[in-house]
Amino acid sequence: MAISGSLPTLRSQVIPQPCFDTTFAYLAELSRPGSEAHARLLAVPVGESKRIELGDGIFALEQAYLTKERSEGKWESHLKYIDVQVVIAGEENLEVCEISRLSLSENLTPAKDLLFYKPTDEGSVLRLKAGEAAILFPVDGHMPGIRVDQPVLVRKSVVKVPVFQ
Numbered sequence: 001m002a003i004s005g006s007l008p009t010l011r012s013q014v015i016p017q018p019c020f021d022t023t024f025a026y027l028a029e030l031s032r033p034g035s036e037a038h039a040r041l042l043a044v045p046v047g048e049s050k051r052i053e054l055g056d057g058i059f060a061l062e063q064a065y066l067t068k069e070r071s072e073g074k075w076e077s078h079l080k081y082i083d084v085q086v087v088i089a090g091e092e093n094l095e096v097c098e099i100s101r102l103s104l105s106e107n108l109t110p111a112k113d114l115l116f117y118k119p120t121d122e123g124s125v126l127r128l129k130a131g132e133a134a135i136l137f138p139v140d141g142h143m144p145g146i147r148v149d150q151p152v153l154v155r156k157s158v159v160k161v162p163v164f165q
Contacts (some may be wrong), residue, residue: 090154097123
């Protein structure tokens with residue numbers, strides 16, 4: 001099931017794997033004000049996403065968006081990738097629910113690694129503030145980008161880590 005917390009806490013919780021070494025090295029740079037990665041994320045226009053290749057099949061989607069009403073959110077999951085979602089600026093609610101408790105509404109695999117589910121209130125809410133992250137596994141349905149109080153600008157990165165074979 002999903003785990004969440006600060007980057008150092010998450011780093012201490014994951015199984016040591018080269019893919020996570022790559023992921024956390026990138027996230028350390030992204031989190032450092034003044035770094036090239038931090039500046040790149042701050043330059044992403046609102047409503048857009050930029051793909052950054054990290055090597056060995058790992059990539060990041062650097063994003064900037066306004067959080068939305070829960071009613072506008074969609075439950076999703078992935079089969080081929082583990083999501084490491086890190087908020088660098090702003091805050092959002094991220095709902096999580098085991099996919100066995102969700103009903104599939106749309107399967108976009110294999111063209112995209114994306115499954116959508118019908119709306120439900122079955123999930124748990126994680127509140128992610130700047131510097132906090134969640135690691136979401138293929139069994140974790142999730143609905144990101146939900147506003148806490150008012151819509152706010154969130155700058156985040158979603159690192160896509162290939163599922164271990």
